[in-house]
Amino acid sequence: MSFTLQFPVPALDQVGVDERAAKFTSRSIKNEAKRVGLKMAVSMMDLTTLEGADSNGKVSYLCRKARQPMAERYDCPPCAAICVYPNQVAHAVTELEGSGIPVASVATGFPSGQYPLDIRLEDVKDAVNSGAAEIDMVISRGAFLEGDYARVSDEIAAVKQACGDAHLKVIFETGELQTYDNVRFVSQLAIEAGADFIKTSTGKVSPAATLPVTLILVETVRDHFLATGKKVGVKPAGGIRTAKEALQYLVMVKETIGDDWLTPDLFRFGASSLLGDVELQLAKLVDGNYQSADYFSKG
Amino acid sequence: MSDLKFGSAFDYAPAPETTPVSMRKKYELFIDGEFVPPRAGKYFQSVNPATGKRHARIANGDASDVDAAVKSARRAYEKVWGPMAPAERGKYLFRIARLIQEKSRELAILESMDGGKPIKESRDVDLPLVAAHFFYYAGWADKLKYAFPGRTPEPIGVAGQIIPWNFPLLMAAWKIAPALACGNTVVLKPAETTSVTAMHLAEIFQEAGLPAGVVNIVTGAGETGHALVGHPGIDKIAFTGSTGVGKRIAKSVATSDKRLTLELGGKAANLVFEDAPMEQAVEGVINGIYFNQGHVCCAGSRLLIQESIHDEFVSRLERRIETLRVGDPLDKNTDIGAINSKAQLGRISELVGSGIEEGATLHESSCALPAEGFWFRPSFFTGVTSSHRVAREEIFGPVLSVLTFRTPAEAIARANDTCYGLSAGIWTDKGSKIFSMADQLKAGVIWANTFNKFDPTSPFGGFKESGFGREGGLQGLAPYLSF
16 A cells, blocks of 8 residues: 655644644734625635535525625625535526526535445536536545555546546545644645645534644645645635634635635635624624624525 | 745734723832832833834932832831741732733733733733733742752842843743742842833732832832842842843852842754654744744744755745734734834844844845834844854844754754853654753753743743743742742
C-alpha cells in the first residue's frame, strides 16, 4: 500500500492550530464590514436539505428561498447553490430555471460511501445527467483509516472523471478522521487527485465543520496554490448556525489566503439553518433594530 | 509567480473601544494611603504615544517624597502589615484581585491610551494576568511554611520596586503581589512614560481598604528611582528594566546590605528546525517578536532557522506581516500599536539603521502608518550573523533578526552566543529534540512549540546579563522572605 503525494505535507501542532483559529474569533466586525460580510456569506451559501423526508414540495420551498432570500429592500444576493440528494436534482433544476443558481448533488452513496465503487460512480453519473452542476462526493473513510490512501485517491480520480463538466467537491468527514494530521494529509491527497473543492463534513456526523479544521483546509489550498498556481475551493459544512460564526470563517479566509478566495467560486458554506440568523442580522443593519424572526420565511 | 492578494475585499470597519474612562488631568503621589502632591510641586507630562499629544500631568517625586514614602512603608510594616495574621493579608490580596477584575475594562483602556499597546492585548493578556497574579499570591499568604517545609519564612521589611513601561500594570502586579503576600510593604516607582495605571491601581488599594502605607507609589524619572535605590530605609530592591540601569543599581546596592533581584534585557533565540510544524512556527515567531510592538524583554528577537527551510520560512514571514494590522491601539482589530515613546522610536530607528549599514537586508510590511504619534512597521532582517549589532543588542521594537544554522549543535552554539539569557523557543515535531535542546540552552524560560506564554504559577527570570532572581510561582516568593 505504498503511496506518495507529489507535495509532502508539513507537521502540524494541534495546540497551535486551535490557538490560531481562536484568534480569528476575536476580530470585531462592525457596520459596513458586517454588511459586506453577511451578504458575502449569503452569496457563498449552498442552501441544503438532505433528509430522507425530502420531497419535491420541500425542495421547491428551498429553491424559492435561494432565489431571493430576503425582501427586496434588504438588497440581499441569491444563494450560491441548492444542495440536494440525487433524486431531487431534476426537480430543483426545473425550479431554479432562469435564476443562474446551480444545483449541487451529494452522491457516491452519501453520507457513508459504503457501497461498491461502480454503484457510487453510477450515482454520480445519474446526478450529472439529471442536471447537477456540482457533485459533493464522500471519500471512503474506512479505506483512509486503514491506510489505503491509493484507493481513496483512485476513487476520487474516478469520480472526477464521472463528473464530466460538473464541479467536484470532496467531503472528508473530518469528524471521523479526527486528527489534524489526517485532515492535512487528506486535503493534499484530494487536491492532487483532482478535487475542485475540498469540504469538511456531510453534516451527519458531529463534530462537523470547525474553524481549526477549516483553517487546515484553507492552508493546504493556499500552499498548493503557491506551489502550483492552481486554485482549489473550500467548503466548511455542518454546524455553522450563526451569522457571527460565518463572519469568523470569512475573517479566516481573508487573513490566511487573501481576497481571491472571498468569492463563491472558491469558498462556500454548506448550511441549512445559517441563513435565518444572517437574515436577522442583515435586517438589523438596514432597519436599525432587530426584527422578530417571524418576519422572515423559513424557506 | 502566483501570490496571494491581501487587499480591500471585506475590509474591517473601524471598531474603536468606546467604554468611557476617566483619565485624570493630573496624578499625584500615593503615600501613606493618600494622594498627595509632590513636595517640590513639580509635574511632568505624560504623552499618548498613538497621537504624540500630552494627556495627563504626573507628579515628579523627588528624594524627599521617596523618604516620606519609605517612612510610611516602614511604619506600616512595623505596626500593621508585619504583625497581621497571614490569612488576613491574603484576604486583602483576594479583594484587590477581585476589584481588578471588576475594573479590568477601564484599566485596559487606560493602559492602551498611556502605553500604546493594542486594546486586544491589554484586555486579553495584561489585565487577566494582573488579576491572576494577585489571586495566585493571595493563596500563598497563609501557606508560606508549606512552601518552604522545615524552614521558618519571615518577611524582609520594606521593598523598593522599580518597574518598566512595557507592561505597566502587569509588572506592578508581579512585584507587589508576592511582596505583600510575604508580609513586606512596598514603595513602587512606575516608569516615567507609563505612570497612569499605577495610580488607578492605587485607587483600588484604597477601595480595598488596604492599610495606609502598605503600598506607596512615587512617580518620577530616573532620579526618583535613584533616590529609592539609595535610600537607607529600603531592605530590598526589585528592578525590571534595561541591563544598563540594572548594572548601575547592582553597583550601588553592592555597598549596602540591601537584597537585590534584577530582571533585565534579552535577545531570545527562537530555534526553528526543518521538521517543525511550519505554519504554527510562523505564528509563534510572529507572536514572539511583534507581541506588544516587540517591547518585551523575553521577545523572540533572534530567529535561528535551519538552512534547509530558510527561504520558504522567510517568504511565509513576508506574507504574514502583510496581514498584521498596525494602528489605533484602541481599535479592537489592531495587532500592533504605537511605539511607547519618541525616545524608544529613536533607539529602534538607530539600531535598524545599523543593521542596514552592516549589510543585512530589511523586510518590512507595506502597511501605512498614522501621521501622528510614534510608529514602526513590523520588520525583519535577513542575512544577519552573530556579529551584527542587530543580533547582539536588544532592539526592543517590532524588528526580528533572522540567522541560520545547519545542525542542532550549531543551533545551540549560536543561540547561546549572547550576553543575555532570558528566554528561548524551540520548534520541532520531535519530542526528544525538544528535551535535548532545552537542556543545553542558557535561558531562564524555554518554550517548546509556542512562545510568550505566561502564568503566575510559572517562575520567570534570567541567566547571565538578563538578571537574577525569579518572579512568579513558588520561586517568586523566596526573594521576599528571609529564613
